[in-house]
Amino acid sequence: MTTTDIPSAVPAWGRGIENQRRANLGDGTYRNPVMGGDYPDPTVLRVGDRYYLTYSSFESSPGIVLWRSENLVDWEPVGPACPEPWGSVFAIDLVEHAGRYYMYIPFMPTSWSRVDAPTIAVMWTDDIEGTWHGPIDLGLRGYIDPGHAVGEDGERYLFLNGIDRVRLTSDGLGTVGEVEHVYDGWHYPDDWVVEAYSLEGPKHVQRDGWHYLVSAVGGTAGPATGHMVIVARSRSIDGPWENMPTNPLVRCTDAAQPWWSRGHGTLLEGPGGQWYVIYHAYERGAQGLGRQILLEPVDWTDDGWPVARGGDLTAPLP
Template sequence: MLYRNPVISGFHPDPSICRVGEDYYLVNSSFEYFPGIPLFHSKDLVNWEQIGHVLTRTNQLNLRMAWSSGGIYAPTIRYNNGHFYVTTTNVSGGGNFYVHTDDPRGPWSDPIYVDQPGIDPDLFIDEDGSVYYTTSHDAVGQGAYQSRIDLLTGKRLSDITLIWKGTGGQYPEAPHLYRVGEWYYLMMSEGGTEYGHMVTVARSRRPDGPFESCPYNPILSHRSLLKPIHATGHADLVQAPDGNWWAVFLGIRPIGYPMHHHLGRETFLAPVTWTEDGWPIIGDHGTVSETMPAGDLTLGQEQDASSRDDFDGEVLAPCWNFLRSPETENWSLSEQSSRLTLYGSPVTLNETGNVAFIGRRQQHFACRIAAHLTFVPQCDGEEAGITVYMNERFHYEIAVTREAGERKLIFRRRLGSLWKVENEVLWSADSVVLSIIADNMQYNFGYSGCEREEMVQFGQGECGMLATEVAGGFTGVYIAMYATGNGHRSVSPARFDWFEYLVSE
């Protein structure tokens, strides 16, 4: 039996995993998006369901000052003695902290901060109850730095010491510490989270070292290889109930030449084998494929990735995110029944403030997106629509706006310092269906008067212009409903009746 990679597609980087009985739980980085740290559950390691987020309250996660690709970095999830722990870094404010719960569906505790610099924190609880906190940082040199902490308070119980510098690759990061038998294994990523990414490992008889480097390093890397998957790294290990080991890790699926990727860093899965001398090797001698043998895994039913949201619930579905910390006056699910209502803030998509924005990740190269919008702008500058968004400098949008007293439908592109309304037409109707058809190279934007009418082609944008290699950063493309007053707070509600995401692959 085979499974397909990635197991969680789209912008889901820096995976970390733990197992409790027959259940697996996985978390990812979320950067400037709120709620923070998407949380997934699986029974088979291949089919994952998002069951919520770890950081759901503003007192857990303050993103008001988060820059693009700031915010939440590289969480680690662990389970011990009936409790789940997630530790992470808010690089835009607060530093390293952890939260805990006895039910992963939440609520999770308030943050417990750790006085230790760096990013990508790891929490390891040894058999004797000692707790080791390991980070990577450049404050005094590159490598993995560790201290012992009090798990109840987060207070350090020892000095911070360097325990391993890695093998010499740039940016040694994402440390994870494991105990397997009598050995402690320290796994890190090196080479930067780009095309030179790789996973390395060392071991010691003690959790604080000294560590000896694996003679087979790197144990995972696709650097300089002609493969559809690249930038493999930032791995975490888990042991299945049958005793076999597996690794989750990030990778990208670039397109074109020179290569570029816009879906973001995704979550991949591969088996782990152990050498005769006791070293772990990920995948097929350190490489992985889009199709992999499932081994002894009993695979469940694959879920349909297409979805339609009619906004008739009391809370937003787990797939939705705000851009930075949400402001309650910007949105509502209850103001009008079965409608998502947005009120434009003064902030635009070209800024790093709290724009009225509710979006989901683009998870497939080929997909069709549509949303029904009712919007009657009363003031010049009021605007609402849907955007294909990488960051404040790279995005496309199709929207209804008012200009010089006239209501218009517009298609606009923002590519770095280049900004232009590419198409516009007068629009007198109160509602419109806005559509996007995507493949791996291009977005096609269009509109229709109602759901049953054929889409009118209105604009195009290259996927490659939103790629990380062009736009920069650590995230991936979002498809979002948004509203703005373009410098003023809007008085006119933008009401979205439904939003549809259909997979075409």
């Protein structure tokens, strides 16, 4: 199945819906993409037995369309959460804390925006499918890709591209103290063909007493082999961060593969306790469709590192 299978009569907005319906093969397997079309920088949150997803909506208004799924493969739109974005919306983090839902959002300057520098803001709600409040300016300038985390100390933090970090107030609607640099990332071999180092997209997850940071390096839209997902872990939210010995978790290793620039991943537990990594990539020969959403099963080694099972993604996956 390729995106060229979608009939031209299907409206552009509906092509993503039609393509992700075709992802589910009905026999306990699926094919990527699970959302076909331009849905970059996906962020996914599990709420009970349901999953919610949003992505970079850029200059769309209303913006930040929320989607829901029961299985991470079949998605349906809930609707936009931000009626009047302050600027172009880059990579968001969708999270839950103490029964309340938050979106941490980077707004970027445009010809029409109300911001004149990259600005991190937050929106919140007590009903994830209801009305979202905000945005509220967190006073952070010059950063993108916020990633929410809760430490073993119970404090809330926001990781940023770089990877820098700032502490949040207990309600998650403000910051405390200064931004600090906390992690240098994992450095790929010098002979790998990439766009730029570009350490970004930090996502935090806890498992078996470990804090994991899932980030992206290599540049977003350059060479096919550039963008990738890397993993580090620590027993403490304050580090030190140990890079995974088998990094990267996900990467296109050859331009002959069907999916290029595979990166910006979220690691999460899916149905039945199976873990997955969900991320974006360009389809070889159809880059004009934008960054589509891919899903790979993840297994864990005995010493607590994730291993993506998808290979080059040409075969159906469970």
